[in-house]
Amino acid sequence: MNDRVRHVEKITLKHGAGGRAMRTLIEEIFLNGVPTDDHDCIGLQAMDDGAAIRVGDRWLVLTTDSHVVQPPFFPGGDIGRLAVAGTVNDLAMMGATEVLALACGVILEEGFNRDDLVRVQKSMAETSREAGARIVTGDTKVMGRGELDGIVINTTGVAFTDSVVRDCSLRPGDVIVITGTIGDHGLAVMAERHGLQLAGELCSDVAPINALVRAALVAGAGGVVAMKDPTRGGLASALHEMAAKSGVGVVLEELKVPLTAAVRAAAELLGIDPLQVANEGKAVLGVRAEAVEAVLAALRSHPLGRAAAAVGVAVDERPGSVILDTGFGKRLLSEVEGEPLPRIC
Amino acid sequence: MNDRVRHVEKITLKHGAGGRAMRTLIEEIFLNGVPTDDHDCIGLQAMDDGAAIRVGDRWLVLTTDSHVVQPPFFPGGDIGRLAVAGTVNDLAMMGATEVLALACGVILEEGFNRDDLVRVQKSMAETSREAGARIVTGDTKVMGRGELDGIVINTTGVAFTDSVVRDCSLRPGDVIVITGTIGDHGLAVMAERHGLQLAGELCSDVAPINALVRAALVAGAGGVVAMKDPTRGGLASALHEMAAKSGVGVVLEELKVPLTAAVRAAAELLGIDPLQVANEGKAVLGVRAEAVEAVLAALRSHPLGRAAAAVGVAVDERPGSVILDTGFGKRLLSEVEGEPLPRIC
Numbered sequence: 001m002n003d004r005v006r007h008v009e010k011i012t013l014k015h016g017a018g019g020r021a022m023r024t025l026i027e028e029i030f031l032n033g034v035p036t037d038d039h040d041c042i043g044l045q046a047m048d049d050g051a052a053i054r055v056g057d058r059w060l061v062l063t064t065d066s067h068v069v070q071p072p073f074f075p076g077g078d079i080g081r082l083a084v085a086g087t088v089n090d091l092a093m094m095g096a097t098e099v100l101a102l103a104c105g106v107i108l109e110e111g112f113n114r115d116d117l118v119r120v121q122k123s124m125a126e127t128s129r130e131a132g133a134r135i136v137t138g139d140t141k142v143m144g145r146g147e148l149d150g151i152v153i154n155t156t157g158v159a160f161t162d163s164v165v166r167d168c169s170l171r172p173g174d175v176i177v178i179t180g181t182i183g184d185h186g187l188a189v190m191a192e193r194h195g196l197q198l199a200g201e202l203c204s205d206v207a208p209i210n211a212l213v214r215a216a217l218v219a220g221a222g223g224v225v226a227m228k229d230p231t232r233g234g235l236a237s238a239l240h241e242m243a244a245k246s247g248v249g250v251v252l253e254e255l256k257v258p259l260t261a262a263v264r265a266a267a268e269l270l271g272i273d274p275l276q277v278a279n280e281g282k283a284v285l286g287v288r289a290e291a292v293e294a295v296l297a298a299l300r301s302h303p304l305g306r307a308a309a310a311v312g313v314a315v316d317e318r319p320g321s322v323i324l325d326t327g328f329g330k331r332l333l334s335e336v337e338g339e340p341l342p343r344i345c
Numbered sequence: 346m347n348d349r350v351r352h353v354e355k356i357t358l359k360h361g362a363g364g365r366a367m368r369t370l371i372e373e374i375f376l377n378g379v380p381t382d383d384h385d386c387i388g389l390q391a392m393d394d395g396a397a398i399r400v401g402d403r404w405l406v407l408t409t410d411s412h413v414v415q416p417p418f419f420p421g422g423d424i425g426r427l428a429v430a431g432t433v434n435d436l437a438m439m440g441a442t443e444v445l446a447l448a449c450g451v452i453l454e455e456g457f458n459r460d461d462l463v464r465v466q467k468s469m470a471e472t473s474r475e476a477g478a479r480i481v482t483g484d485t486k487v488m489g490r491g492e493l494d495g496i497v498i499n500t501t502g503v504a505f506t507d508s509v510v511r512d513c514s515l516r517p518g519d520v521i522v523i524t525g526t527i528g529d530h531g532l533a534v535m536a537e538r539h540g541l542q543l544a545g546e547l548c549s550d551v552a553p554i555n556a557l558v559r560a561a562l563v564a565g566a567g568g569v570v571a572m573k574d575p576t577r578g579g580l581a582s583a584l585h586e587m588a589a590k591s592g593v594g595v596v597l598e599e600l601k602v603p604l605t606a607a608v609r610a611a612a613e614l615l616g617i618d619p620l621q622v623a624n625e626g627k628a629v630l631g632v633r634a635e636a637v638e639a640v641l642a643a644l645r646s647h648p649l650g651r652a653a654a655a656v657g658v659a660v661d662e663r664p665g666s667v668i669l670d671t672g673f674g675k676r677l678l679s680e681v682e683g684e685p686l687p688r689i690c
Contacts, residue, residue, distance in 0.1 A: 008460065012456075030485070111357075122377070144358065343489075
């Protein structure tokens with residue numbers, strides 16, 4: 001008889017929360033036995049916002065995301081808008097700002113209200129139009145009562161681009177630009193879920209930003225060299241990943257990071273760092289110094305980029321680290337395990 | 346005060362079961378406000394196994410499926426193999442038998458065993474190799490305990506093809522070919538779920554059949570004019586859909602439909618019609634009469650097509666109907682609302 005109790009490792013919520021725990025899980029499990037990336041395929045190993053496969057003289061970009069947000073309706077959006085915007089934005093982060101097609105898999109809990117489904121579908125159709133995208137194929141599954149909490153939507157997108165923008169191409173001297181305020185999405189969902197008084201002031205930023213990104217790429221004329229959307233894990237996770245993959249340090253100037261008054265108040269009240277909270281209509285850009293002015297001007301002239309700001313710089317010290325300059329001093333911004341609350345996207 | 350109780354319509358299990366109820370839901374809800382198909386896009390309206398978009402002189406085929414099978418491990422396969430094979434086969438059903446790339450979204454319940462996830466991932470990697478496919482991008486989400494039953498995997502596939510095969514192109518006189526025995530997958534899952542004695546003999550047919558389909562297309566030299574995989578709702582649903590979309594009747598000769606002894610016994614015991622049970626490694630082909638011999642020979646010379654058989658014919662009577670010839674007489678095979686058991690795929 002074996003009297004040792006075998007330790008069975010279990011998946012925990014942090015494995016899905018966009019931080020270090022999730023990345024480790026993916027590296028340890030999902031990268032096993034899959035073909036390695038090569039010069040014709042930016043694939044799983046790259047762990048970028050999507051994959052890119054060379055097709056003739058272009059790249060086909062492919063990206064997928066499951067959306068499990070709870071509640072499915074929140075101030076500023078709903079799971080349908082999120083499902084379309086999330087995938088459109090991941091394509092854009094790879095440099096593919098014109099969406100060829102979207103595929104959409106919906107899973108419903110038995111007993112889900114038909115009216116709510118109609119509302120979600122309408123939101124998906126509207127957001128698709130807004131993004132110049134089209135849902136061309138789908139799948140519907142229903143799980144029993146109690147087997148699924150409400151509704152889950154997976155959205156996959158495909159798009160062509162002539163040149164791919166990676167999240168690993170920062171060089172010392174590149175300027176870090178954020179396209180607007182941060183923390184809005186995650187805090188709006190948290191407030192809604194917990195019925196906080198602040199809910200009325202907080203509003204998710206969920207939006208397709210492919211046109212905004214296109215404007216920046218055009219204005220930058222090759223000067224936008226790295227992109228990532230700060231979703232799960234927030235700006236902190238996005239910068240950590242960009243810094244680590246690029247082999248540079250990133251100095252983030254905290255006082256320059258745009259925040260709405262509502263987010264600032266909610267974050268203080270809840271004791272949550274907005275740098276670690278998910279955004280769904282923002283991008284982090286790495287921009288060559290000489291292109292920054294043009295890129296900022298292009299962003300700010302777009303309705304979704306009014307609050308765009310240069311918030312930091314890539315440096316050659318402490319590669320892989322994010323150095324937070326608080327205005328009073330500098331400290332290392334530690335990488336979080338994950339988002340403070342699960343199911344925010 | 347309004348004392349009328351408003352009737353709130355709810356989603357039921359049959360809305361995900363692959364039959365008439367599901368098709369109606371998709372038509373009534375998901376087709377609203379989406380762009381109509383045109384000569385450059387076979388999209389949502391077509392409700393085919395996938396979408397096809399013209400890119401230059403080729404077609405890009407895109408298809409997505411969420412997999413919610415319960416239990417995730419069953420005789421003959423598991424949810425990982427199913428997730429890859431299901432999507433590879435949907436691409437093949439559109440005529441795209443060489444997979445460019447797969448995207449994979451995994452959703453886990455908190456507490457899911459890490460070892461089981463490793464097993465599922467290994468199965469996905471192996472099945473991908475078998476299909477000549479590669480998973481290039483993915484997404485991982487975790488839902489709380491009780492918010493999801495175990496594991497769900499969405500898989501999306503992209504592939505190019507020079508010519509698309511539709512499910513709506515049957516003409517009277519075309520022969521209906523099935524690539525092997527039917528009912529194996531659904532009955533194996535049912536037996537496993539309910540702990541039936543028969544479980545040992547039943548075995549899912551889940552397999553990627555793109556190479557088998559390619560052999561048939563090549564041998565048919567243009568003579569394979571329609572394809573559909575008989576998954577949810579089984580052979581009955583697939584034939585109903587092909588007949589309705591093509592505007593023909595289909596006569597199905599029941600005695601010619603290949604069945605294993607185990608499926609026959611289990612179906613009789615459970616009072617289930619194997620024609621209505623899901624398959625995950627089979628295709629229904631509509632073949633011009635002059636090409637049937639060559640197509641059957643090609644199928645039967647492939648390990649996954651040994652039991653291929655001509656089982657019916659398209660006729661110009663009763664368009665949209667399936668006429669079952671039992672060997673003792675003919676009757677209309679009514680379209681089912683859905684699969685007898687949910688979550689078989």
